[in-house]
Amino acid sequence: xxxxxxxxxxxxxxxxxxxxxxxxxxxxxxxxxxxxxxxxxxxxxxxxxxxxxxxxxxxxxxxxxxxxxxxxxxxxxxxxxxxxxxxxxxxxxxxxxxxxxxxxxxxxxxxxxxxxxxxxxxxxxxxxxxxxxxxxxxxxxxxxxxxxxxxxxxxxxxxxxxxxxxxxxxxxxxxxxxxxxxxxxxxxxxxxxxxxxxxxxxxxxxxxxxxxxxxxxxxxxxxxxxxxxxxxxxxxxxxxxxxxxxxxxxxxxxxxxxxxxxxxxxxxxxxxxxxxxxxxxxxxxxxxxxxxxxxxxxxxxxxxxxxxxxxxxxxxxxxxxxxxxxxxxxxxx
Numbered sequence: 001x002x003x004x005x006x007x008x009x010x011x012x013x014x015x016x017x018x019x020x021x022x023x024x025x026x027x028x029x030x031x032x033x034x035x036x037x038x039x040x041x042x043x044x045x046x047x048x049x050x051x052x053x054x055x056x057x058x059x060x061x062x063x064x065x066x067x068x069x070x071x072x073x074x075x076x077x078x079x080x081x082x083x084x085x086x087x088x089x090x091x092x093x094x095x096x097x098x099x100x101x102x103x104x105x106x107x108x109x110x111x112x113x114x115x116x117x118x119x120x121x122x123x124x125x126x127x128x129x130x131x132x133x134x135x136x137x138x139x140x141x142x143x144x145x146x147x148x149x150x151x152x153x154x155x156x157x158x159x160x161x162x163x164x165x166x167x168x169x170x171x172x173x174x175x176x177x178x179x180x181x182x183x184x185x186x187x188x189x190x191x192x193x194x195x196x197x198x199x200x201x202x203x204x205x206x207x208x209x210x211x212x213x214x215x216x217x218x219x220x221x222x223x224x225x226x227x228x229x230x231x232x233x234x235x236x237x238x239x240x241x242x243x244x245x246x247x248x249x250x251x252x253x254x255x256x257x258x259x260x261x262x263x264x265x266x267x268x269x270x271x272x273x274x275x276x277x278x279x280x281x282x283x284x285x286x287x288x289x290x291x292x293x294x295x296x297x298x299x300x301x302x303x304x305x306x307x308x309x310x311x312x313x314x315x316x317x318x319x320x321x322x323x324x325x326x327x328x329x330x331x332x333x
Contacts, residue, residue, distance in 0.1 A: 234257060
């Protein structure tokens with residue numbers, strides 16, 4: 001009987017699918033496992049359902065043993081996984097793309113509106129019971145109609161965000177290595193591809209939708225922040241380390257840009273103290289996929305990936321299947 005390890009509680013749709021599929025172990029702790037606890041938990045596992053806070057690397061594969069066949073990451077991103085190490089050891093990695101696209105795009109637009117219209121500031125004012133009286137100049141924000149949204153990474157979530165922004169009358173520009181199809185550009189009202197430096201210099205709102213890689217870590221650094229318009233806003237729902245958080249705090253403090261809205265952070269759950277002191281930044285705790293429907297769908301997709309691999313079938317959303325098919329890893333497996 002296959003041993004299935006779930007490193008932290010996931011929504012019921014995933015657990016229900018896995019129940020009866022093997023010897024199921026679900027972490028009893030309402031927290032991330034320590035490295036030692038994680039390695040102890042995966043010993044003898046055939047399948048592991050992991051979350052973003054779990055480091056999936058050579059040490060984990062060694063702790064699990066040679067029978068490990070699949071690690072199902074309950075996220076679309078997999079920067080917590082050493083994919084080449086998994087491939088060398090013949091371990092299939094899967095993720096959960098698609099099911100969280102709309103929820104993350106919705107949150108991106110919500111954050112954009114919160115920061116441009118100063119909604120978080122307004123709510124803090126009310127909750128602090130500070131005295132206020134309405135007047136024509138109170139907490140004036142910035143409209144987005146007719147403004148340019150610059151999207152860094154026009155993948156599924158970037159495109160979904162752009163479609164929503166079009167409904168608000170925004171123009172779309174994007175930066176990525178390859179050009180989107182003419183169909184996609186047309187659907188987005190004639191979206192224009194441009195180099196990142198040009199996009200940062202011209203966009204009124206910059207929204208980050210790129211994966212975290214060695215190339216995108218601190219993609220938005222002090223120099224690039226200061227290349228943006230002073231009236232521009234920055235939104236990040238991708239991965240925290242794409243932005244140099246300390247540099248962002250300085251840029252916001254001295255008015256190099258008008259504001260920022262962050263769903264993800266460089267050293268989660270820590271947030272740079274400089275950001276916490278500022279009014280022109282919206283901070284929410286990694287809520288991009290946080291709807292009942294979406295988190296349930298993510299858990300279900302991760303479970304279906306596990307069940308497929310254990311049944312000897314192709315999983316719905318593999319990450320490194322092509323590399324595994326290309327041949328055995330460096331260790332001869």
